[in-house]
Amino acid sequence: MSQMQIVSLTTDFGIADYFVADLKASILSQYGFVQFVDVSHQIASHDIMQAAYYIQNVKKSFPVGTIHIVAVYNYYSEDSKFVAIEKDGHYFLGPNNGVFSLVFDNVDHSSVREIDFGEEMSLTQLFSNAVALISNGIPLEDIGPIVSDFQSKLPISPVITQSQIRATVMHIDHFNNAVINITKEQFDRIKAGRGFEIYYKQTDPIRKISNHYGEVAVGEVLALFDSTGYLVIAINMDRASDQLNLIKNETIQINFI
DSSP states (O other), X not given: OOOOEEEEEEESOOSSSSHHHHHHHHHHHXXXXXXXXXXXXXOOTTOHHHHHHHHHHHGGGSOTTOEEEEXXXXXXXXXXXXXXXXXXXXXEEEESSSHHHHHOSOOOGGGOEEOOOXXXXXXXXXXXXXXXXXXXXXXXXXXOOBOSXXXXXXXXXXXXXXXXXXXXXXXXXXXXXXXXXXXXXXXXXXXXXXXXXXXXXXXXXXXXXXXXXXXXXXXXXXXXXXXXXEEEEEETTBOHHHHXXXXXXXXXXXXXX
């Protein structure tokens, strides 16, 4: 009996149309023993940085052998290509548009395979055939040749000095919290026991890191590190992005004193 295959799906297809159902149905037609996990189908259109952020934070929770389909900004050029990567026992399928260079700190380019079946196929056929082959134990080298032009993108990194961090709002979550591209490890290393001021506007900085939202009064602004290790600016029981006018790519300044 065929083994149950876990397939995670991260797309910018949305939920109002039939695209997600079409993809799942196509996969099931090729390999019927699939358990789907929908990471998100509401990635902002073409936003590979948001897709990478989601995959970075969920991949560690999946068992070895999971196939992760990342279908975001699929047709990024006139000659769009799709790739298959095996990393830490997981398989990643998606467009060669730089998204996987944002997911992983390093990728061995010689191990990245183009998904190429030698004929014109729809996007759903391409993914479903690749899932079926991997699920049946076919090695990636039989799926296609090594990609000669693996695409890399540079992530937006914080600017760090001994006395200051200039970071960026990289994500606004479902609760309207602002997720900042600075990790607890980076923060603690530069802080080195000193006090700090987190400026999300010119005045009234945050001077304390909370452990959870309930540590401050309802309606009060706070900063904490979330379960993924990133700094978050939030308002207890309110919508920080709306109330504080925080948007993606806005600068957050942290001074150490």
